[in-house]
Amino acid sequence: MSNKISKSAIVDAAKGRWPEILGVLASIPIEVFNGAQQPCPLCGGEDRFRYDDAHGQGDYFCNQCGASDGFKMLQEKNGWSFPQALEELARHLNIDIQDHAPPSVVGKVRKKSDVKQVVPVPDSAPAPEMRHWKLEKTPDRTWEYRNMVGQLLYIIARYDHEDGSGKKTVVPWVYGTTGEMTKPAWISKHPEHRQLWNLPEIAARPDFPVLIVEGEKAAEAAKEMFGSALVVTTWNGGSKS
Numbered sequence: 001m002s003n004k005i006s007k008s009a010i011v012d013a014a015k016g017r018w019p020e021i022l023g024v025l026a027s028i029p030i031e032v033f034n035g036a037q038q039p040c041p042l043c044g045g046e047d048r049f050r051y052d053d054a055h056g057q058g059d060y061f062c063n064q065c066g067a068s069d070g071f072k073m074l075q076e077k078n079g080w081s082f083p084q085a086l087e088e089l090a091r092h093l094n095i096d097i098q099d100h101a102p103p104s105v106v107g108k109v110r111k112k113s114d115v116k117q118v119v120p121v122p123d124s125a126p127a128p129e130m131r132h133w134k135l136e137k138t139p140d141r142t143w144e145y146r147n148m149v150g151q152l153l154y155i156i157a158r159y160d161h162e163d164g165s166g167k168k169t170v171v172p173w174v175y176g177t178t179g180e181m182t183k184p185a186w187i188s189k190h191p192e193h194r195q196l197w198n199l200p201e202i203a204a205r206p207d208f209p210v211l212i213v214e215g216e217k218a219a220e221a222a223k224e225m226f227g228s229a230l231v232v233t234t235w236n237g238g239s240k241s
Contacts, residue, residue, distance in 0.1 A: 010086060011057055011071060013093050018058030018070035023240045025092055026077040030240075040065060042076050079165050084134050117176040117192045118184050120151030125175050128186035130157045135169060137162070143216040145195050145236065148203040154191045156216060156236045172236060194241065196233045205231050214239055 014021055019033040028041050033051045040049035040062045048063040058070020065076075075085045118125075130139050139157035146152055154174045161167040174191050177184050196202070197219060202210060209230045213219050219234040226232070235241065 010090050010093065010095055011069075013095060014058070014070065014089060015056040017093075018053065020240075021089065021092060022058065022070060022073060022077070024237070025088060026074055027238065027240075028073075028077065042073065079161070079163070079167055087134070115174070115176050115178050115187055115189050117154075117174045117189075119153050119175075119192075120147060121153065121175040125184070126186075128155065128173055128175075130155070130171070130173050130186065132157075132159050132169065132171065133188075135159050135161065139171075141217070143197060143236075145191075145197055146200055147195070148199045150200045153195055158217075190237070194235055194237065196235055198231065198233045202231050202233060 022028045043064045045064045051060045061067045140160045141158040143156045159169045222232040
Protein backbone atom coordinates (compact mmCIF):
# COMPACT_ATOMS: atom_id res chain seq x y z
CA MET A 1 0.00 0.00 0.00
CA SER A 2 1.16 3.52 -0.69
CA ASN A 3 2.86 4.97 2.38
CA LYS A 4 0.81 8.17 2.14
CA ILE A 5 -2.38 6.37 3.15
CA SER A 6 -3.08 6.09 6.89
CA LYS A 7 -5.74 4.16 8.78
CA SER A 8 -7.36 7.39 9.97
CA ALA A 9 -7.78 8.66 6.39
CA ILE A 10 -9.35 5.40 5.26
CA VAL A 11 -11.62 5.06 8.30
CA ASP A 12 -12.76 8.68 7.86
CA ALA A 13 -13.78 7.82 4.29
CA ALA A 14 -15.74 4.82 5.60
CA LYS A 15 -17.96 6.83 7.97
CA GLY A 16 -21.62 6.06 7.47
CA ARG A 17 -20.83 3.14 5.15
CA TRP A 18 -20.01 0.35 7.57
CA PRO A 19 -23.21 -1.72 7.02
CA GLU A 20 -22.43 -1.74 3.29
CA ILE A 21 -18.71 -2.40 3.84
CA LEU A 22 -19.23 -5.27 6.29
CA GLY A 23 -21.97 -6.72 4.11
CA VAL A 24 -19.75 -6.82 1.02
CA LEU A 25 -16.36 -7.59 2.56
CA ALA A 26 -17.43 -9.78 5.50
CA SER A 27 -20.82 -11.17 4.34
CA ILE A 28 -22.61 -9.89 7.46
CA PRO A 29 -26.41 -9.61 6.94
CA ILE A 30 -27.88 -6.10 6.91
CA GLU A 31 -30.22 -7.01 9.80
CA VAL A 32 -27.23 -7.02 12.15
CA PHE A 33 -27.03 -3.22 11.89
CA ASN A 34 -30.56 -2.35 13.02
CA GLY A 35 -29.56 -1.32 16.58
CA ALA A 36 -31.41 -4.15 18.31
CA GLN A 37 -29.99 -6.69 20.76
CA GLN A 38 -29.22 -9.84 18.79
CA PRO A 39 -26.74 -12.70 18.31
CA CYS A 40 -23.16 -11.56 17.81
CA PRO A 41 -21.84 -12.13 14.26
CA LEU A 42 -18.38 -12.79 15.73
CA CYS A 43 -18.82 -15.02 18.80
CA GLY A 44 -22.35 -16.26 18.02
CA GLY A 45 -23.70 -15.58 21.49
CA GLU A 46 -27.46 -14.94 21.56
CA ASP A 47 -28.93 -11.54 22.44
CA ARG A 48 -25.61 -10.04 23.49
CA PHE A 49 -24.66 -7.82 20.53
CA ARG A 50 -25.81 -4.33 19.54
CA TYR A 51 -24.63 -2.10 16.72
CA ASP A 52 -24.94 1.64 17.52
CA ASP A 53 -22.36 3.37 15.29
CA ALA A 54 -21.87 5.81 18.16
CA HIS A 55 -18.81 7.47 16.63
CA GLY A 56 -19.56 6.87 12.96
CA GLN A 57 -16.96 4.12 12.78
CA GLY A 58 -19.22 1.07 12.75
CA ASP A 59 -19.21 0.94 16.55
CA TYR A 60 -20.77 -2.00 18.40
CA PHE A 61 -20.86 -3.67 21.80
CA CYS A 62 -20.96 -7.37 22.67
CA ASN A 63 -21.16 -8.74 26.21
CA GLN A 64 -18.62 -11.40 25.22
CA CYS A 65 -16.38 -9.61 22.67
CA GLY A 66 -16.52 -6.15 24.25
CA ALA A 67 -16.78 -2.81 22.48
CA SER A 68 -15.05 -2.07 19.19
CA ASP A 69 -15.62 -0.70 15.69
CA GLY A 70 -16.26 -1.78 12.12
CA PHE A 71 -12.59 -2.06 11.28
CA LYS A 72 -12.01 -4.53 14.11
CA MET A 73 -15.09 -6.50 13.04
CA LEU A 74 -13.72 -6.63 9.50
CA GLN A 75 -10.45 -8.08 10.80
CA GLU A 76 -12.04 -10.59 13.17
CA LYS A 77 -14.73 -11.83 10.79
CA ASN A 78 -12.28 -12.50 7.95
CA GLY A 79 -9.21 -13.43 9.99
CA TRP A 80 -7.32 -10.58 8.32
CA SER A 81 -4.16 -8.94 9.58
CA PHE A 82 -4.17 -5.17 10.13
CA PRO A 83 -2.40 -4.41 6.80
CA GLN A 84 -4.66 -6.76 4.84
CA ALA A 85 -7.85 -5.28 6.33
CA LEU A 86 -6.58 -1.76 5.63
CA GLU A 87 -5.73 -2.61 2.04
CA GLU A 88 -9.02 -4.37 1.34
CA LEU A 89 -10.99 -1.49 2.86
CA ALA A 90 -9.05 1.01 0.75
CA ARG A 91 -9.76 -1.04 -2.35
CA HIS A 92 -13.49 -1.11 -1.58
CA LEU A 93 -13.52 2.68 -1.09
CA ASN A 94 -11.48 3.29 -4.27
CA ILE A 95 -8.78 5.06 -2.28
CA ASP A 96 -5.36 5.50 -3.87
CA ILE A 97 -3.35 2.35 -3.14
CA GLN A 98 -0.33 0.54 -4.51
CA ASP A 99 -1.07 -3.03 -5.52
CA HIS A 100 1.57 -5.60 -4.59
CA ALA A 101 0.91 -8.05 -7.38
CA PRO A 102 3.58 -8.34 -10.08
CA PRO A 103 3.46 -5.32 -12.45
CA SER A 104 3.06 -7.64 -15.44
CA VAL A 105 -0.20 -8.89 -13.95
CA VAL A 106 -1.89 -5.74 -12.63
CA GLY A 107 0.10 -2.97 -14.27
CA LYS A 108 0.78 -0.77 -11.22
CA VAL A 109 -2.84 0.09 -10.57
CA ARG A 110 -3.12 3.08 -8.24
CA LYS A 111 -6.67 4.40 -8.62
CA LYS A 112 -9.22 1.75 -9.43
CA SER A 113 -11.60 4.47 -10.64
CA ASP A 114 -9.14 5.11 -13.50
CA VAL A 115 -9.37 1.55 -14.81
CA LYS A 116 -10.83 1.30 -18.31
CA GLN A 117 -12.10 -2.21 -18.86
CA VAL A 118 -11.68 -3.79 -22.30
CA VAL A 119 -14.73 -5.88 -23.20
CA PRO A 120 -14.93 -8.34 -24.66
CA VAL A 121 -11.44 -9.58 -23.84
CA PRO A 122 -9.61 -9.94 -27.17
CA ASP A 123 -8.44 -13.36 -28.26
CA SER A 124 -4.88 -11.99 -28.33
CA ALA A 125 -4.93 -11.23 -24.58
CA PRO A 126 -2.42 -13.23 -22.51
CA ALA A 127 -3.67 -15.87 -20.09
CA PRO A 128 -4.00 -14.25 -16.63
CA GLU A 129 -1.80 -15.48 -13.80
CA MET A 130 -4.19 -14.05 -11.16
CA ARG A 131 -1.67 -14.50 -8.36
CA HIS A 132 -3.06 -13.03 -5.13
CA TRP A 133 -0.81 -10.28 -3.76
CA LYS A 134 -1.38 -11.18 -0.09
CA LEU A 135 -2.05 -14.92 -0.10
CA GLU A 136 0.83 -15.38 -2.56
CA LYS A 137 -0.92 -18.08 -4.53
CA THR A 138 -2.83 -18.65 -7.75
CA PRO A 139 -6.59 -19.38 -7.64
CA ASP A 140 -8.04 -22.66 -6.45
CA ARG A 141 -11.12 -22.13 -8.65
CA THR A 142 -12.02 -19.74 -11.45
CA TRP A 143 -15.24 -18.90 -13.28
CA GLU A 144 -15.40 -17.15 -16.63
CA TYR A 145 -18.21 -14.71 -17.33
CA ARG A 146 -19.04 -14.55 -21.04
CA ASN A 147 -21.62 -12.73 -23.11
CA MET A 148 -24.39 -14.52 -25.01
CA VAL A 149 -22.15 -15.23 -28.00
CA GLY A 150 -19.38 -16.71 -25.83
CA GLN A 151 -16.94 -13.78 -25.68
CA LEU A 152 -15.00 -13.49 -22.40
CA LEU A 153 -15.92 -10.47 -20.25
CA TYR A 154 -14.12 -11.07 -16.93
CA ILE A 155 -13.03 -13.81 -14.53
CA ILE A 156 -13.89 -14.51 -10.89
CA ALA A 157 -11.14 -16.25 -8.90
CA ARG A 158 -11.48 -18.04 -5.56
CA TYR A 159 -8.50 -18.43 -3.21
CA ASP A 160 -8.83 -20.89 -0.32
CA HIS A 161 -6.85 -19.88 2.77
CA GLU A 162 -4.24 -22.45 3.69
CA ASP A 163 -4.32 -21.83 7.46
CA GLY A 164 -7.02 -24.43 8.11
CA SER A 165 -9.65 -21.75 8.84
CA GLY A 166 -11.87 -22.72 5.92
CA LYS A 167 -11.98 -19.10 4.81
CA LYS A 168 -11.84 -17.96 1.22
CA THR A 169 -11.07 -14.78 -0.69
CA VAL A 170 -12.86 -14.06 -3.96
CA VAL A 171 -11.31 -11.61 -6.43
CA PRO A 172 -12.67 -10.38 -9.78
CA TRP A 173 -10.19 -9.90 -12.64
CA VAL A 174 -10.82 -7.65 -15.63
CA TYR A 175 -8.73 -6.89 -18.69
CA GLY A 176 -8.02 -3.20 -19.23
CA THR A 177 -5.82 -0.15 -18.77
CA THR A 178 -5.35 2.65 -16.25
CA GLY A 179 -4.00 6.18 -16.53
CA GLU A 180 -0.53 4.77 -15.88
CA MET A 181 -0.76 2.00 -18.48
CA THR A 182 -0.87 2.17 -22.25
CA LYS A 183 -0.95 -1.58 -22.78
CA PRO A 184 -3.90 -3.59 -21.41
CA ALA A 185 -3.27 -6.13 -18.65
CA TRP A 186 -5.25 -8.24 -16.20
CA ILE A 187 -6.30 -6.11 -13.21
CA SER A 188 -7.93 -7.03 -9.90
CA LYS A 189 -11.08 -4.89 -10.00
CA HIS A 190 -14.84 -5.31 -10.04
CA PRO A 191 -16.22 -5.24 -13.59
CA GLU A 192 -17.88 -2.04 -14.77
CA HIS A 193 -21.07 -4.00 -15.49
CA ARG A 194 -21.92 -7.23 -13.70
CA GLN A 195 -23.24 -10.02 -15.90
CA LEU A 196 -25.10 -13.25 -15.34
CA TRP A 197 -22.97 -16.38 -15.44
CA ASN A 198 -23.61 -19.07 -18.09
CA LEU A 199 -25.18 -16.68 -20.62
CA PRO A 200 -24.13 -18.75 -23.68
CA GLU A 201 -26.17 -21.72 -22.42
CA ILE A 202 -29.14 -19.50 -21.61
CA ALA A 203 -29.02 -18.14 -25.16
CA ALA A 204 -28.71 -21.62 -26.66
CA ARG A 205 -31.66 -23.03 -24.68
CA PRO A 206 -34.27 -20.22 -24.61
CA ASP A 207 -37.22 -22.52 -23.86
CA PHE A 208 -35.68 -24.12 -20.77
CA PRO A 209 -36.50 -23.03 -17.19
CA VAL A 210 -33.74 -21.02 -15.51
CA LEU A 211 -32.63 -21.69 -11.94
CA ILE A 212 -30.93 -18.73 -10.22
CA VAL A 213 -28.66 -19.52 -7.27
CA GLU A 214 -26.22 -17.49 -5.19
CA GLY A 215 -22.58 -18.07 -6.08
CA GLU A 216 -20.61 -19.81 -8.78
CA LYS A 217 -19.83 -22.87 -6.65
CA ALA A 218 -23.55 -23.42 -5.99
CA ALA A 219 -24.29 -22.93 -9.69
CA GLU A 220 -21.85 -25.65 -10.70
CA ALA A 221 -23.34 -28.00 -8.09
CA ALA A 222 -26.85 -27.28 -9.40
CA LYS A 223 -25.75 -28.04 -12.96
CA GLU A 224 -24.49 -31.43 -11.82
CA MET A 225 -27.65 -32.08 -9.82
CA PHE A 226 -30.22 -31.19 -12.48
CA GLY A 227 -28.26 -32.05 -15.61
CA SER A 228 -30.02 -31.03 -18.83
CA ALA A 229 -33.44 -30.46 -17.19
CA LEU A 230 -32.86 -26.73 -16.79
CA VAL A 231 -30.31 -23.91 -17.13
CA VAL A 232 -28.46 -22.56 -14.09
CA THR A 233 -27.15 -19.05 -13.58
CA THR A 234 -25.76 -16.77 -10.86
CA TRP A 235 -23.96 -13.43 -10.56
CA ASN A 236 -20.70 -12.34 -9.02
CA GLY A 237 -20.52 -10.68 -5.62
CA GLY A 238 -23.23 -12.43 -3.63
CA SER A 239 -26.63 -11.20 -2.42
CA LYS A 240 -25.32 -7.71 -1.55
CA SER A 241 -24.47 -7.14 -5.20
